[in-house]
Each structure stands twice: as structure tokens, then as C-alpha cells.
Amino acid sequence: MARRRACPALAMAAWLGFPAAGWAAEAPAHPVRVVSMNLCADELVLRLADREQVAAVTALADDPRGSTVAREATGLTVTRGLSEEIVALRPDLVVAGAFTTRTTVGLLKRIGFPLLELGVPNDFDGVRAQIRTVAAALGQDARGAAMVAAFDARLAEVVAAGKPLRALVMRPNAFTVAPGSLGDAILRAAGLVNVAAELGRDRFGQVPLEAAAFAEADLLILDEGEPGHPSLADALLHHPVFDALRRRGRTVSIPNRLWTCPGPQVADVVARLAAAARGRNAP
Amino acid sequence: MNARFPPRDRIERRVVGILGLLVLVLTLASVAVGYAPFDIPAAAGDLLAGRATLPALVLWELRLPRALLGGLVGFSLGLTGAAMQGYLRNPLADPGILGLSSAAALGAVLVFYGGFAASFSLALPLGGIAGAALAALALNLVAARGGTTLGLILAGVALSSLAGALTALALNLSPNPYAALEIVFWLMGSLADRSMNHVWLCLPLMAAGWALMLSTGRALDALTLGEDTAASLGFHLVSVRLRLVTGAALAVGSGVAVSGAIGFVGLVVPHLVRPLVGARPGAGLWPSGLAGAALVLAADLGVRLLATRPELKLGVVTALVGAPFLIVLLLRQRGRGA
Amino acid sequence: MSLAAESVDIRLGGRAVLTDVTLALEPGRFVGLVGPNGAGKTTLLRTLAGLVPPRRGRVILDGTPLLDLSRDARAKRIAVLFQGAGAGWPMRVRDLVALGRLPHRRAFGGLDASDHAAIARAMARTDTAHFAERLEPTLSSGERMRVLLARALAVEAAWLLADEPITALDPAHQLDAMTLLRRVALAGTGVVAILHDLALAARFCDRIVVLGAGRLVDDGDPDILTDRRLAETFGITVRRGVAPDGTPYILPWHRSDPPPEDIDAALPQRS
Numbered sequence: 001m002a003r004r005r006a007c008p009a010l011a012m013a014a015w016l017g018f019p020a021a022g023w024a025a026e027a028p029a030h031p032v033r034v035v036s037m038n039l040c041a042d043e044l045v046l047r048l049a050d051r052e053q054v055a056a057v058t059a060l061a062d063d064p065r066g067s068t069v070a071r072e073a074t075g076l077t078v079t080r081g082l083s084e085e086i087v088a089l090r091p092d093l094v095v096a097g098a099f100t101t102r103t104t105v106g107l108l109k110r111i112g113f114p115l116l117e118l119g120v121p122n123d124f125d126g127v128r129a130q131i132r133t134v135a136a137a138l139g140q141d142a143r144g145a146a147m148v149a150a151f152d153a154r155l156a157e158v159v160a161a162g163k164p165l166r167a168l169v170m171r172p173n174a175f176t177v178a179p180g181s182l183g184d185a186i187l188r189a190a191g192l193v194n195v196a197a198e199l200g201r202d203r204f205g206q207v208p209l210e211a212a213a214f215a216e217a218d219l220l221i222l223d224e225g226e227p228g229h230p231s232l233a234d235a236l237l238h239h240p241v242f243d244a245l246r247r248r249g250r251t252v253s254i255p256n257r258l259w260t261c262p263g264p265q266v267a268d269v270v271a272r273l274a275a276a277a278r279g280r281n282a283p
Numbered sequence: 284m285n286a287r288f289p290p291r292d293r294i295e296r297r298v299v300g301i302l303g304l305l306v307l308v309l310t311l312a313s314v315a316v317g318y319a320p321f322d323i324p325a326a327a328g329d330l331l332a333g334r335a336t337l338p339a340l341v342l343w344e345l346r347l348p349r350a351l352l353g354g355l356v357g358f359s360l361g362l363t364g365a366a367m368q369g370y371l372r373n374p375l376a377d378p379g380i381l382g383l384s385s386a387a388a389l390g391a392v393l394v395f396y397g398g399f400a401a402s403f404s405l406a407l408p409l410g411g412i413a414g415a416a417l418a419a420l421a422l423n424l425v426a427a428r429g430g431t432t433l434g435l436i437l438a439g440v441a442l443s444s445l446a447g448a449l450t451a452l453a454l455n456l457s458p459n460p461y462a463a464l465e466i467v468f469w470l471m472g473s474l475a476d477r478s479m480n481h482v483w484l485c486l487p488l489m490a491a492g493w494a495l496m497l498s499t500g501r502a503l504d505a506l507t508l509g510e511d512t513a514a515s516l517g518f519h520l521v522s523v524r525l526r527l528v529t530g531a532a533l534a535v536g537s538g539v540a541v542s543g544a545i546g547f548v549g550l551v552v553p554h555l556v557r558p559l560v561g562a563r564p565g566a567g568l569w570p571s572g573l574a575g576a577a578l579v580l581a582a583d584l585g586v587r588l589l590a591t592r593p594e595l596k597l598g599v600v601t602a603l604v605g606a607p608f609l610i611v612l613l614l615r616q617r618g619r620g621a
Numbered sequence: 622m623s624l625a626a627e628s629v630d631i632r633l634g635g636r637a638v639l640t641d642v643t644l645a646l647e648p649g650r651f652v653g654l655v656g657p658n659g660a661g662k663t664t665l666l667r668t669l670a671g672l673v674p675p676r677r678g679r680v681i682l683d684g685t686p687l688l689d690l691s692r693d694a695r696a697k698r699i700a701v702l703f704q705g706a707g708a709g710w711p712m713r714v715r716d717l718v719a720l721g722r723l724p725h726r727r728a729f730g731g732l733d734a735s736d737h738a739a740i741a742r743a744m745a746r747t748d749t750a751h752f753a754e755r756l757e758p759t760l761s762s763g764e765r766m767r768v769l770l771a772r773a774l775a776v777e778a779a780w781l782l783a784d785e786p787i788t789a790l791d792p793a794h795q796l797d798a799m800t801l802l803r804r805v806a807l808a809g810t811g812v813v814a815i816l817h818d819l820a821l822a823a824r825f826c827d828r829i830v831v832l833g834a835g836r837l838v839d840d841g842d843p844d845i846l847t848d849r850r851l852a853e854t855f856g857i858t859v860r861r862g863v864a865p866d867g868t869p870y871i872l873p874w875h876r877s878d879p880p881p882e883d884i885d886a887a888l889p890q891r892s
Contacts, residue, residue, distance in 0.1 A: 063458075065458075066460070172461055173461065174476070206593055208317075208318035208319065209318075209345060209476050210317050210318045210319040210341055210345055210346075211318050211319045213319070213337060213340065213341050213345070214319045214321065214337065214338075214341065229396075229398065229457060229458045229459040229462075230395060230396060230398055230400065230401055230459065231396070231457070231459040231461040231462045231465060232395075232461070232465045232468060233459075233461035233464075233465065234459070234461065236476055239344070239476060239478055240340075240344045240478045240479065240480065241340055241341065241344045241345060241478075244335070244340050244344070292731035292732070372709035372710075501723055501726070504720060504723065505720055505723055506709070507709050507710055507712060507717070507720065508703075508709075508717070508720060508769070508772070509703060511667070511672065511701070511703045512701065512702075512703050512720075514672050515670050515672060515696060515699070515700070515701035515703070516696050516720065516721075516723045516724055516776075517691075517692040517693045517695065517696030517697075517723070517724045518692070518723075519692060557710065557711075561712060561713050561716050562710040562711050562712045562713075562716075562756075563710075563712060563716055564709075564710065
């Protein structure tokens with residue numbers, strides 16, 4: 001797959017040659033040089049914008065292991081979120097995450113590039129609001145409304161579990177979803193009870209393996225990466241304790257990429273969890 | 284005559300007995316301490332009766348492996364430290380300082396993140412062993428060229444920096460986004476969330492390494508008076524060196540592959556043991572192994588009882604004890620030597 | 622009993638160190654191995670101990686080539702005391718002496734009564750028993766030498782080879798050590814010692830073997846240290862005298878090669 005990277009030399013030329021091109025020129029009706037600096041921003045931008053509007057996405061966007069928009073991202077310019085790369089692209093809209101590439105975002109802010117920072121929503125309303133915000137910034141309000149409608153429709157199809165099963169999410173490195181987070185909202189929407197609330201989590205949201213084993217969860221939701229590129233973080237989810245629970249049919253695996261970002265795909269997660277919960281209830 | 288000179292062998296046996304008891308107690312304590320309370324005797328009953336209950340599972344796959352690996356890895360590090368110090372006649376020799384551990388970590392990292400361990404699980408300890416063996420051979424070359432204490436230590440520093448840098452590079456090149464963050468495990472070591480698989484993986488290779496190193500006990504005694512004297516006492520020095528290098532690589536390599544590199548154990552332990560056994564290097568082997576096991580088990584209890592989350596890495600605790608110890612040793616060495 | 626080198630050639634690092642050395646040793650004799658620095662004395666000693674395989678020729682111990690013997694069998698019959706072999710660790714004197722029993726110990730066995738007896742004998746002969754419990758680093762050079770000698774004697778081998786056993790000692794301890802080696806020889810052991818002090822060698826040894834440039838140049842009783850031999854091999858002239866008891870002695874005096882004025886000029890003039 002061919003990737004084009006913004007090169008630093010170009011950045012300098014752009015910097016010296018067209019000092020005001022990025023932001024002082026007459027702004028068109030909607031942005032035409034959008035640079036996304038965060039995987040979750042990539043997902044929304046690529047789904048909502050016209051392809052011609054997108055100047056660059058992150059290097060993570062075209063990796064199918066982590067991205068839900070790998071196909072759409074193929075062939076686009078990618079950046080690693082470095083200031084020089086972004087400036088060289090002379091964006092008329094930068095979409096960044098609230099917690100990633102902070103140095104670059106700070107610099108872009110000081111220079112005065114049009115910047116949209118995406119927070120991490122805690123519930124479905126937040127998801128809907130974020131979709132609408134991004135769509136509006138891209139000048140694609142109609143698509144945003146359609147995406148929210150599709151999201152709501154997908155959620156409405158979900159048949160929640162008959163009785164409230166106890167569920168525990170284990171992500172790589174034994175991280176779980178905290179009560180009050182979007183992950184928690186997903187569990188609730190699927191008709192599950194998040195056991196993490198009862199467990200002694202640390203301040204980072206990690207659950208000791210022993211505690212996870214003894215949590216008496218009816219459903220252990222393992223957030224698994226694709227096989228092939230091992231890490232200790234992923235290996236933890238294949239610990240024999242989990243394997244034993246897996247054999248007893250008490251686990252369900254949800255691919256990493258569906259969880260990573262608060263996009264419309266979380267409706268799929270809700271649907272999968274609800275299905276797993278019904279399957280667990282049935283016998 | 285015998286009454287006037289208490290037989291050393293009996294003292295050695297007593298030291299081994301006491302340290303063995305200590306290791307046993309610490310192992311039981313390690314099994315008893317964890318993050319979720321449960322009825323351990325009942326779980327043990329379930330385990331023995333073959334009932335696959337959840338407590339039995341946790342006991343067998345989390346608590347026991349952690350305790351056993353603490354003992355095994357500690358024994359390997361302590362024994363290897365004692366054997367290396369005896370062989371090189373150098374009080375600063377230690378698998379960590381001389382770069383054996385970091386080279387083993389590099390080998391294990393290449394195998395694990397390259398995906399070879401997934402298809403062939405024994406590849407993980409073998410990778411660690413290969414790394415440790417290469418480092419040991421390199422050090423042997425330095426030592427064979429008449430390297431001084433300082434030269435050997437500097438070679439070790441260079442070796443461990445190189446291995447650490449290559450480990451970081453390998454982890455950063457891995458496409459898995461978590462890999463780059465896991466260097467702390469490999470360079471500082473931890474026994475958290477290991478399983479019985481890890482025990483079975485490293486135990487046979489480790490035991491072979493122990494046997495090789497323990498078999499050199501008398502040769503190490505003889506080497507106290509130099510290589511020529513040892514040879515004149517009937518020891519085959521090439522065979523001794525081969526057994527030590529192979530043994531150290533097997534024990535340290537397979538240990539690091541499952542626990543990461545835990546520093547300073549091999550440095551500190553032989554010094555603590557030496558006065559107890561009359562400074563005979565051969566007599567210090569078993570006690571150093573046991574004291575190493577006790578030290579790692581105690582450190583691992585410490586990181587669990589300290590209740591920091593995420594858990595402290597074991598190397599942090601051993602370095603807190605070991606680094607000041609190393610400084611004192613260096614100062615004393617300077618006072619005596621150059 | 623015999624220990625003999627037969628036409629031994631040794632090359633180390635591509636350099637001929639010993640050439641065609643033939644030497645037969647007998648028990649009960651104290652042999653002084655002398656020669657200038659670099660003559661190959663230590664290599665000859667190591668060869669006699671079986672630590673260096675000859676390139677040509679062989680070493681025979683009681684009719685058997687040394688290299689055909691097992692390491693243990695060889696170690697039980699030939700004890701070697703190397704120069705500068707201080708202990709690496711603060712071991713007790715008694716434990717150091719006990720190292721001499723290593724060739725006798727069976728697999729996994731400790732020291733038995735015969736070992737303890739041998740250790741006690743060795744310590745008694747070297748007068749080291751009274752500091753048996755002291756640590757090696759606290760010993761003086763003379764004490765350390767005696768302990769190392771006790772270690773070698775504890776092997777109770779038929780042969781004792783010693784590399785410069787007296788070089789680091791003060792005159793009193795040199796006399797003690799030479800007396801001790803002589804007594805060891807009188808008790809039946811074949812003793813070979815590398816010596817630099819020709820005066821002591823001539824006085825204490827039964828037999829002198831002179832090595833020069835890797836060849837055995839002379840072998841016989843101390844009378845072989847003639848003026849010509851000393852000038853040719855050592856490059857020195859000596860003063861000779863006779864002790865009140867009639868024993869002749871020699872005293873190195875001048876280099877024979879550069880003119881003697883050099884030394885005279887350096888020394889204070891007596892008138």
C-alpha cells in the first residue's frame with residue numbers, strides 16, 4: 001500500500017513561501033483541506049467528509065487491525081501528528097483529539113489554525129453530539145444527521161438481554177471500563193450490569209486478574225486484538241484463567257477496533273453484547 | 284582434631300537448611316498474598332481432588348506460578364551470581380551488571396514480538412538462552428584477554444546498554460501499539476499474571492543450568508588460588524568454563540524470558556552468603572541460590588503489599604537494595620585494589 | 622619412582638619456549654631450577670606438572686606418559702605451588718590448606734579422617750596450625766607463603782613443584798622456606814623449585830638444573846655453577862667464599878657483559 005508522507009522540507013517551503021495561505025485567505029463555504037490528527041477523528045472525518053476534502057489522516061487510519069475505516073483511508077496522505085507535517089499541508093481545518101498530540105495542537109492553536117478538538121463522550125448523547133459537531137465543521141450537516149439516525153435505528157433494533165447479566169470488560173493489560181464511561185453506557189444498553197463498579201480498580205482502571213476471575217461475572221467481555229502481532233498486554237487476555245472461563249462459555253470477544261472510538265460502530269458493540277447475553281441466558 | 288575444627292560441611296548443611304526453610308515460608312506467604320481473598324486450603328483441597336472450581340483455578344494458575352517462578356528465578360540469579368563471582372574471582376560479577384540479563388531480555392523480546400513464541404512456545408526461553416549465551420561468550424573473550432575487574436565491568440555496562448537499546452528498538456518496531464510500553468517489564472522484571480505454562484516452560488531448562496553450575500563447586504574452590512593451581516589440582520578448566528557459561532545461559536536466559544530482567548540479586552546474595560560459609564565459592568553455591576530465591580520472593584511480596592497500582596516492577600525493589608550495595612562494594616574495592 | 626621429561630619441545634604463541642629438554646628427576650632430592658628471566662623455567666615446571674602438552678617429546682611419570690593419566694591421578698601424584706597465587710576470597714587458612722585434598726575427594730563426599738590427618742600434618746610441617754582459623758587477607762607474606770606451601774603439601778604427592786617459592790620473602794623467611802623445602806625432600810618427596818637466588822640455591826639444593834634460552838644447559842650438583850657457566854648463561858661474575866663450617870658460597874657481584882666500572886661508579890667509593 002502506497003503512503004504519501006508530508007515531508008519536512010516541504011514544510012519549510014510552505015512556511016516561508018505562503019505564510020498566510022492556510023488561514024488568512026477567504027474561507028470557502030466548507031473546508032477543503034481537512035487534516036485529522038487522531039484515529040477517532042479519522043473515522044468520523046472519513047465517513048462524513050467528501051474524499052476531496054481530506055488532506056491527511058493519521059498513520060493508524062489505514063491499519064485494519066485498529067481502524068474501522070482502513071478501506072477509506074487507503075491512498076490518503078498520512079501524518080504522525082508532527083507540527084511540521086501539519087503546517088506543510090496548509091489545512092483549513094484540523095480535527096484533533098483532546099488527549100493526543102498535545103504539543104502540535106498547542107502550536108497550531110497559537111498560530112491560529114482552525115482547530116476542532118474532540119473530547120471523549122461518556123454516553124450516547126455525547127456520541128450523537130460529536131457526530132453532529134464534526135459534520136457541521138466539515139459542512140456536511142446532512143450526512144451527520146443521517147449517521148445519527150442510522151445509529152439510533154441500529155440501537156433501536158437491539159433486543160436487550162432478558163435478565164440483567166453481570167458483565168466485566170477486560171481490555172489489553174487488564175483495563176476495564178469504568179462506571180460512568182461510554183463503555184459502561186454500552187453495557188447498560190445491552191442490558192448488562194458492569195461488575196467493574198464492585199471491584200477494586202486502580203486509578204488507571206486496571207483490574208487484577210484474580211479479582212476478575214472471582215468477579216462472578218456471567219459474561220467476561222474480552223477486548224481482543226487481531227492475532228499475529230503479540231504483546232504482553234494482549235497475551236494477558238489469553239491467560240489460562242481466562243481460557244478456562246472461555247471453555248465454560250462465559251466469555252465473548254469484541255475486536256479492539258470497535259471499542260477504540262466513540263463512533264457509530266458502538267451500536268454494533270451493543271448489538272453483539274446483547275446477542276451474547278441472550279445466548280448466555282438461553283440454556 | 285575434628286573437635287577443634289568444626290567441619291565446614293556441617294555448617295554448610297545448616298546454612299542450606301535454614302535458607303531452605305526461609306524459602307519455603309516465603310513461598311507459602313507468596314501463595315497466601317494476593318489481590319482477591321479466598322479460602323486457600325479449600326482451594327488446595329479442590330485442586331488435589333481434581334475439582335475444577337474457580338478458587339482451585341486461581342490457586343493453580345495465578346498464585347502458585349507466581350510463587351514458584353519467584354523461587355525459581357531467584358535461585359537462578361543467586362546461583363549464577365555466586366558461580367560467576369567464583370569463576371571470575373571478581374566480587375562485582377553478576378548476571379545483571381555483566382549484561383547477561385539484558386541480552387537474555389533482548390533474545391526473548393525478539394522471539395516474542397516476532398511472533399515465534401505463538402507457534403512454538405519453547406522458542407521464548409530458547410530466545411532468552413541464546414541472548415544470554417552470546418553475552419556470556421562475549422564476556423569470556425574479555426576475561427580471557429586478561430581483562431581487569433574494571434575492564435570486565437565496563438564490558439558488561441556496554442553490553443547491557445547495547446542490549447537495552449536494541450530491545451527498545453525491537454519493541455518500537457513492533458506493529459502492536461502496546462509493545463513499546465512493555466520495555467519496563469523486560470528491563471525491570473515482574474512476576475505479575477504469569478501462569479503455570481511459564482513454570483513448565485522454564486523449569487527443565489533452568490534445572491539443567493543449575494545442575495551444570497552446581498557441578499563446578501569444587502573447581503570454583505580450587506580456582507580461589509588461580510587457574511594454574513586449579514589445573515594442577517586436577518580440574519579441566521575448559522570443561523569448567525563450558526559448564527558455567529552454558530549453565531548461566533540456561534538458568535538466566537530461561538528465567539528472564541518469563542520474568543524479565545531482575546537486577547542485583549546475583550550481586551548482593553553471594554556477598555551475604557560468603558561469611559556464612561567461610562568464603563568458599565563452592566560452598567556458597569546452594570546457599571546463594573536459596574538466598575536469591577528468598578530475596579526475589581520477598582521483593583515480590585513487597586510489590587504486592589505496597590499496594591501501588593499499577594504494581595511496582597520487581598527490578599525497582601531489588602535495585603533499591605542492590606544499587607547502594609554496589610556503591611559500597613566499589614568503594615571498598617578501590618580502597619583495597621588500585 | 623621417577624618423573625622425567627624426554628626431548629620435550631614446547632611452542633607457545635608460535636615461539637619456541639623449550640627445545641629438546643631431557644631431564645630425569647628422583648624422589649628425595651631438592652632440585653633448584655635456575656636460569657635468567659625468559660629461559661623457560663615456569664614452562665618447564667608446568668610441563669612437568671602436565672599442564673602444558675609438549676609439541677614433541679613427552680613427560681613420563683613412573684613409566685606412564687603423563688598425558689595418559691587421568692587428571693585426578695596426576696593431581697594426586699604431582700603437587701604444584703605457583704607464584705603469586707593468593708586467595709581470591711577471605712578464606713580461612715584451614716580451608717585454604719584443605720584445597721590440597723581436592724584431588725583425593727570422592728564425588729559428593731566431604732573431608733574424611735585421612736583428609737583431616739593430611740591437613741594437620743601439612744600445617745604442622747609448615748608451622749601454620751596456630752593460625753588455622755585466621756582469614757587469608759590478614760596474613761603477612763611469610764605466613765601466606767607457608768600456608769600456600771601447606772596447601773601444596775596437603776596433597777601428599779610424591780612430587781612437589783614450586784615456582785619461585787621464596788622470591789617475595791624477606792631473608793629470614795627465605796631461609797625458613799628453603800630449610801622447609803629441603804626437609805620435605807629429605808622426607809622422600811621429589812622437590813623442584815624455581816629459584817633466582819643462586820646463593821641459596823647453591824647452598825640448599827642437592828642438584829642444580831640450569832636453563833638458558835629454552836635449552837637445558839647444565840645439570841648436576843651445585844659445583845656446576847662455575848664462573849664460566851655464570852658468565853655465559855646469567856651474564857654475571859660472582860665472589861666466592863667459604864663459610865666458617867667449610868661450606869662454600871657464591872655471591873653475585875658484577876654483570877660480566879657491560880664493563881664492571883658501571884656498577885663501581887654507581888656504588889659509593891670506599892677508600
